[in-house]
Amino acid sequence: MSARTAGPPGPSSALSSVLPHGSSRLTRGAGTILFLFVLAVLLAYQYQLRHLEAVGAARLFGLGTPTLAASRAPIVYFGLGRPDAFGLTITPECSSTLLIAPVFLIGGAMLLGRRMTPQRVLAAVGAAAFLLIVGNQLRIGLIAYLISELGFHTGYEWGHLVLGTVVSIVFIGASLTLLVAVLSTGRTHRQRAAA
């Protein structure tokens, strides 16, 4: 993520749920293809998705402070109308887009066997991805808050390099834990069949 000082912006400033016996080879195949498709979309349209993240951040933090997302670029502006307004550019490294990609890859791999239903895997991957997005939004908000409190340079250094990184690590860890927890809860299709 990179930060930029800015005046008022111009228009373009920069489950182990159970698989019903024998019913779902097609469903699992479709699920795997869906996950791989999402993975491809995450990589191919990451610029647009980063812009979406900026829009999301602007909407979320706009509840408390004047914010605006750039119309096309992945930039979110904070403190609009004030002399110390600034913008944060969401770069590929600082976006949740590329962090979500491995989660979908894991999801696709989970569907290769018959242990879990696509619904269970979808729930696990969805929950993990959601947590990653939330974590990144909080990170953006934290950086913006520290910049507004500590000044541009100090706030950005602490917000982006230290606390923001810690928030990322915590949320990635929590996301992976949630993924495993949802995947491993419940019974396998064989156990359900036996019951």
Added chain:
Amino acid sequence: MTSDRLLLGVGAAQAIALVISVTFLTYVLVIVVPFLRCRRRTPGDSAGYGWHFFVPARDEEKVIGTTIGYLRGSFPTAHVWVIDDASTDTTGQIVADVAACDDHVHVVSRRLPDARTGKGEALNVAYRQLDAWLPADADRDRVIVGVVDADGRPAADCLDVCAADHLFGDPDVSSVQVCVRMVNRDERRPFPHRGRYANAFGRTLVRLQDLEFRAAISAIQMNRRRTRTVGLGGNGQFSRLSALDDVRAAFGRPWHGALLEDYELSLHLLLTGHRNEYTDDTLVDQEGLPDFRRLLTQRTRWGQGTMQCGSYLPKLWSSRHVPTIGALEAAYYLLQPWLQLVGTLVYPVPVGVLIYNFAAYPNIMTGWFAGGGWLLFLVYIVFGLGPFVAWGPIYVRRCEPQLGMVRGLALGFAYAAFMLTFYITSWRAFGRILRRRRDWAKTRRNAEFLPDSAAT
């Protein structure tokens, strides 16, 4: 466009590096807590079981006599089956001499061309010989087979601990792996005829292996007790004969041909519905390797063995006996060497980007670094090294309190460096797989490198 793709590639590599690192960090956090909370359990009574030690021995004349003496002295009711795997030294003669006057010592002789086909095959021969030796009405649930290296020293309470209510005292438990300790961890001069620095390096290597087995691996195994995926090791593994029978019935023979045949046995036990357990209430001593080259060779074998065992993933994944959390744990373990290969490719990317930026924009980068960029390094050091460094103090607290916390911390940092060897050994293992090499020379004992007068 090319620049965008490059940026995306760099971003993707950094994201993968971050996810792999945080996965490991999370895993360490998950296993540390139960490890620190684990308390010693009450031992049982080994008298209710028949104990049989299998000791594979190939060219072990330097150590086999004392090992047999130790096992017979420490466990008078146990039988010792020494597998002489076509030794070219006097191993066979030493064992035969002892067996001639001790009916609890048995020689399992293997001769070329049917010998030297791997440790697993050697153990299978002993298994068949024990099978033939036992009376037909033997209670095979209460016959326990232990595998001990030719330099192995199970603690005197080992069998009683293994017989505890939560281990073989529980009819559902089929195998027990005992915590491994390095017998030479306090040896000051592992190389008596070499200099100060060589000895300091050698004894640190041995100490780090002790740390690895008694802290990191022990914690992993404790966690596996919950996921029901405890792995068996080459030294200090105990199994009910009936469980080995089940593996033979399902897969043809108890031990198979992977270079990590002990872990492979644990996978077969899992797949046949058996439960493996682990305990650090007792120990088995073995030699740590003070020589870096031999250590790399040993670790390459382990890496290749783990990669070979990766072929069991589909079976584990579809097995009704393996819980999902267990399948995930086993998958994570079996993917480790592959993740290390990926790690060697993606971890240098952020470093490369940094070096490039420093070279291309020295003024900006120097200002960035001095103005707070160093904090990023601090964060990465804490989170990158932390999961390794932590094992030093944990080891001292739980296993060797007399060392003190300062040495524990130093050992932790040394352990972080020690772990880098896995990036070498994983590539070596991968190279061997590509060349379809499955052969292996056994790791030579420390005593083989000492002059006769110094050997014990």
